[in-house]
Amino acid sequence: xxxxxxxxxxxxxxxxxxxxxxxxxxxxxxxxxxxxxxxxxxxxxxxxxxxxxxxxxxxxxxxxxxxxxxxxxxxxxxxxxxxxxxxxxxxxxxxxxxxxxxxxxxxxxxxxxxxxxxxxxxxxxxxxxxxxxxxxxxxxxxxxxxxxxxxxxxxxxxxxxxxxxxxxxxxxxxxxxxxxxxxxxxxxxxxxxxxxxxxxxxxxxxxxxxxxxxxxxxxxxxxxxxxxxxxxxxxxxxxxxxxxxxxxxxxxxxxxxx
Ligand code: SAH
Numbered sequence: 022x023x024x025x026x027x028x029x030x031x032x033x034x035x036x037x038x039x040x041x042x043x044x045x046x047x048x049x050x051x052x053x054x055x056x057x058x059x060x061x062x063x064x065x066x067x068x069x070x071x072x073x074x075x076x077x078x079x080x081x082x083x084x085x086x087x088x089x090x091x092x093x094x095x096x097x098x099x100x101x102x103x104x105x106x107x108x109x110x111x112x113x114x115x116x117x118x119x120x121x122x123x124x125x126x127x128x129x130x131x132x133x134x135x136x137x138x139x140x141x142x143x144x145x146x147x148x149x150x151x152x153x154x155x156x157x158x159x160x161x162x163x164x165x166x167x168x169x170x171x172x173x174x175x176x177x178x179x180x181x182x183x184x185x186x187x188x189x190x191x192x193x194x195x196x197x198x199x200x201x202x203x204x205x206x207x208x209x210x211x212x213x214x215x216x217x218x219x220x221x222x223x224x225x226x227x228x229x230x231x232x233x234x235x236x237x238x239x240x241x242x243x244x245x246x247x248x249x250x251x252x253x254x255x256x257x258x259x260x261x262x263x264x265x266x267x268x269x270x271x272x273x274x275x276x277x278x279x
Contacts (some may be wrong), residue, residue: 022052025095028139031056033169039178046186055098062090080143088149110135111155112169118157123198130182139168204257208241
């Protein structure tokens, strides 16, 4: 998999390229990263990438051309690496986009990667978006000062799903939101010591009884999801992912399971 990022702050991407699970996966060659700074695609001495908004108002707007030339360079880089390059999603980080979720991360992990566009300032000239962008993606209903943190989150969430990225292949399966399994929230985790400030690890987890442990985890997931994200319970039910035992347990929770 290959990600290409168009950003005024390419240094920020050392965080995913060099550290942790994604850093190790990068070293293993599971994914590669191309960084393209729109400033390198300007023609004036000030290397201008932004200008004032037409119609007035505060702030500055990123100009279309340096971004478009950066995308073209990214495409050429991808084509040099794999022939044919195939359809490459061009994803704009934007608070007005579709909310990013685990299903989108899974889709990306199954594909060849994407070109990620990071805005800064007030935003980006709409003509660049209309001509180049295939998807607009939001991290949530809040405003970041740039698209970099959104792009980092997307890369991290997709790369950790690549076969071989996580030490234990099953751990991604147990994560929250995994649509292949249940789409529920993950159950709580405990590690040593067995007693911590007078609180002990739940008895089921130290019982050594695998079936009971699985039931405990499942019920914790169901209870947590019912309390915090009833929408995910409804979606799992609709997708046929809840067993008779799950439904019985949810009914036993009473009001909070509705
Ligand atoms: N004026 C814009 C916000 C611009 S913030 C608005 O009100 O919609 C500057 C840049 O940060 C954006 O171009 C975008 O790339 C990025 N950004 C901000 N919030 C984001 C979010 N929730 N998700 C993804 N990208 C975001």
